[in-house]
Amino acid sequence: MTAAAIKFGEFVDAERVGNTPTAARHSQTSATGSIHCATPAETGMVNVKMKHIAVAHATLRQQKPTHTILSSTPSQSFVEIDNVDFSYGKRAILKGISLKVPKGRVVAIMGGSGCGKTTLLRLIGGQLAPSKGMVRVDGQDIASLDRDGMYAMRRKMGMLFQFGALFTDMTVFDNIAFQLREHTTLPADMIRDLVLMKLNAVGLRGTAKLFPAELSGGMARRVALARAVALDPMLIMYDEPFAGLDPISLSVVGQTIRKLNNALGATSIVVTHDIVESMQIVDYLYFISDGRIVGQGTPDEIRHSEEPFVKQFVHAELDGPVPFHYPAGDFGEQLGLVPTLPASRTQS
Amino acid sequence: MINAIRNLGVRGINALWRGGSMARFFMLILANSGMSFRRFRLTIREIYFAGVMSLVIIMVSGLFIGMVVGLQGFETLQHYGAEETMGVLVALSLVRELGPVVTALLFASRAGSAITAEIGLMKATEQLKAMDMMAIDPMARVVAPRFWAGAISMPVLAALFSSMGIFGGYLVATLLVGIDSGVFWSNLHAAVDFRYDVLNGFVKSVVFGVAISIIATFEGFDADPTAEGVARATTRTVVTSALTVLLLDLILTGFMLRGD
Ligand SMILES: Nc1ncnc2c1ncn2[C@@H]1O[C@H](COP(=O)(O)OP(=O)(O)OP(=O)(O)O)[C@@H](O)[C@H]1O
Ligand SMILES: [Mg+2]
Numbered sequence: 191m192t193a194a195a196i197k198f199g200e201f202v203d204a205e206r207v208g209n210t211p212t213a214a215r216h217s218q219t220s221a222t223g224s225i226h227c228a229t230p231a232e233t234g235m236v237n238v239k240m241k242h243i244a245v246a247h248a249t250l251r252q253q254k255p256t257h258t259i260l261s262s263t264p265s266q267s268f269v270e271i272d273n274v275d276f277s278y279g280k281r282a283i284l285k286g287i288s289l290k291v292p293k294g295r296v297v298a299i300m301g302g303s304g305c306g307k308t309t310l311l312r313l314i315g316g317q318l319a320p321s322k323g324m325v326r327v328d329g330q331d332i333a334s335l336d337r338d339g340m341y342a343m344r345r346k347m348g349m350l351f352q353f354g355a356l357f358t359d360m361t362v363f364d365n366i367a368f369q370l371r372e373h374t375t376l377p378a379d380m381i382r383d384l385v386l387m388k389l390n391a392v393g394l395r396g397t398a399k400l401f402p403a404e405l406s407g408g409m410a411r412r413v414a415l416a417r418a419v420a421l422d423p424m425l426i427m428y429d430e431p432f433a434g435l436d437p438i439s440l441s442v443v444g445q446t447i448r449k450l451n452n453a454l455g456a457t458s459i460v461v462t463h464d465i466v467e468s469m470q471i472v473d474y475l476y477f478i479s480d481g482r483i484v485g486q487g488t489p490d491e492i493r494h495s496e497e498p499f500v501k502q503f504v505h506a507e508l509d510g511p512v513p514f515h516y517p518a519g520d521f522g523e524q525l526g527l528v529p530t531l532p533a534s535r536t537q538s
Numbered sequence: 539m540i541n542a543i544r545n546l547g548v549r550g551i552n553a554l555w556r557g558g559s560m561a562r563f564f565m566l567i568l569a570n571s572g573m574s575f576r577r578f579r580l581t582i583r584e585i586y587f588a589g590v591m592s593l594v595i596i597m598v599s600g601l602f603i604g605m606v607v608g609l610q611g612f613e614t615l616q617h618y619g620a621e622e623t624m625g626v627l628v629a630l631s632l633v634r635e636l637g638p639v640v641t642a643l644l645f646a647s648r649a650g651s652a653i654t655a656e657i658g659l660m661k662a663t664e665q666l667k668a669m670d671m672m673a674i675d676p677m678a679r680v681v682a683p684r685f686w687a688g689a690i691s692m693p694v695l696a697a698l699f700s701s702m703g704i705f706g707g708y709l710v711a712t713l714l715v716g717i718d719s720g721v722f723w724s725n726l727h728a729a730v731d732f733r734y735d736v737l738n739g740f741v742k743s744v745v746f747g748v749a750i751s752i753i754a755t756f757e758g759f760d761a762d763p764t765a766e767g768v769a770r771a772t773t774r775t776v777v778t779s780a781l782t783v784l785l786l787d788l789i790l791t792g793f794m795l796r797g798d
């Protein structure tokens with residue numbers, strides 16, 4: 191107990207310094223935690239542990255680069271996309287998209303397959319540059335950042351990739367610890383606690399020692415989610431977080447996204463097809479079709495929207511403005527079924 | 539005919555272009571090498587995968603090639619009654635040529651292809667993009683340690699190859715042919731010059747190691763992000779490395795020969 195006490199003493203100071211919402215929240219948790227604990231000894235241990243984690247969190251937030259100059263300007267939107275065009279080669283993907291993601295909110299971006307949702311996230315993350323318009327994150331024009339500025343910005347972001355993109359040569363544990371080890375100087379036992387907490391949040395603490403190849407698709411996705419939030423980012427982008435999940439994990443993941451956003455005081459963007467789940471957890475929705483925003487609103491507004499596209503999406507109607515097909519020529523013609531050349535067909 | 543010439547021209551320009559990209563890639567690697575040395579454990583890990591895992595094939599090949607050179611040398615040398623200089627023949631051919639060149643060819647197909655496949659697969663599965671998104675430069679974290687691991691492993695492996703080869707020659711000489719072991723070693727000692735033979739061989743192996751490592755990492759990083767693209771990149775690594783090593787060997791040998 192003496193060792194623990196010394197540790198405790200060390201942390202009191204640190205905690206006072208780390209006066210962040212996260213740290214405060216955790217000391218609250220420890221207070222409630224002690225009510226439930228049976229013996230005083232146990233209470234002490236739990237307290238120490240919670241303090242320990244609180245400090246880790248505080249350190250994380252402190253170690254985030256305070257590099258941004260413009261971030262102090264009181265901008266309501268954390269992400270602001272202003273009249274952005276983007277094309278792959280000649281194929282225009284986004285045509286004059288404008289949208290805002292207010293600080294602290296969870297916003298869904300919905301739209302048919304291939305309409306450019308992933309592309310939009312790439313633009314926000316600075317991995318692609320718009321051909322026209324501006325992408326602003328935390329008040330800064332992403333395109334104007336140099337490499338160091340960009341990396342400083344990205345340390346405030348977490349991204350769940352559509353296909354997970356877990357590091358296949360590392361265990362699940364190391365995957366989640368990766369950024370903590372690269373970007374912080376936290377001691378190994380703190381990293382361990384943080385990683386286990388993140389894993390626990392997605393219900394996969396038991397998989398820490400497995401390699402990504404040993405996980406199912408849905409498990410890998412949840413691990414990727416835990417990794418995306420490992421550094422307690424200020425902006426979390428989820429690309430299809432619900433794909434390949436069973437109904438239970440789907441709802442758990444949905445709740446986790448919401449809770450994480452509130453707990454971290456973060457801002458979240460969820461790209462998804464899943465209208466039912468997203469209506470329950472998000473504050474605002476944008477609908478993209480053919481490179482444009484075709485509908486937006488709070489879940490309530492969306493439910494009662496008369497916008498044809500939104501209606502089709504919400505009620506999953508097959509007929510409507512959403513094109514199911516990637517642009518292509520006439521199918522009948524391609525199959526040779528068009529009755530324009532019956533003579534030549536009978537000849538051959 | 540015109541088409542054939544045009545084809546040749548296009549290929550020539552493509553090859554030149556690729557060469558230029560590789561040179562730039564090399565500069566990028568050097569610029570991003572800080573982490574490979576500051577956190578040398580990253581490089582050590584890659585040395586384990588590239589170098590240590592190649593040990594068996596390199597050492598066994600060295601032993602066999604040394605024995606073969608010994609046997610062939612004995613065949614020829616005994617016509618002149620010079621079979622006692624067998625050790626010299628074995629040692630010189632290994633240290634000057636076979637050691638660096640054969641090791642490089644084996645290394646390219648064993649470790650080089652693995653490096654390409656690994657980096658290519660990381661690219662295809664968006665792991666490199668994910669890392670970049672985490673504000674960690676894949677060039678510094680993934681590419682540079684693998685490059686240095688290759689560049690460091692190659693000379694060591696070549697030295698091991700040559701040593702095993704000489705040992706193989708020694709086995710053939712003493713056990714099969716019946717040359718006195720003292721005679722074998724003293725002849726070898728007298729004939730092999732440190733600066734001229736050993737050092738030049740070492741320089742070759744360093745150059746080959748750097749070349750193979752650039753090619754392997756570049757091809758992986760440049761691969762089309764598909765299964766097919768990675769497969770093609772892996773093949774290209776082996777072919778390009780082999781040709782480059784042989785060409786470089788020719789050039790280096792030309793510079794190194796004393797001509798006496
Ligand atoms: N690297 C690329 N090169 C060329 N075209 C691309 C590339 N990536 C995507 N595209 C095209 O851009 C369009 C938008 O792709 P994106 O991945 O953003 O779609 P998405 O909305 O995320 O679709 P999904 O819901 O199926 O994931 C697609 O039609 C695709 O054909
Ligand atoms: Mg997508």
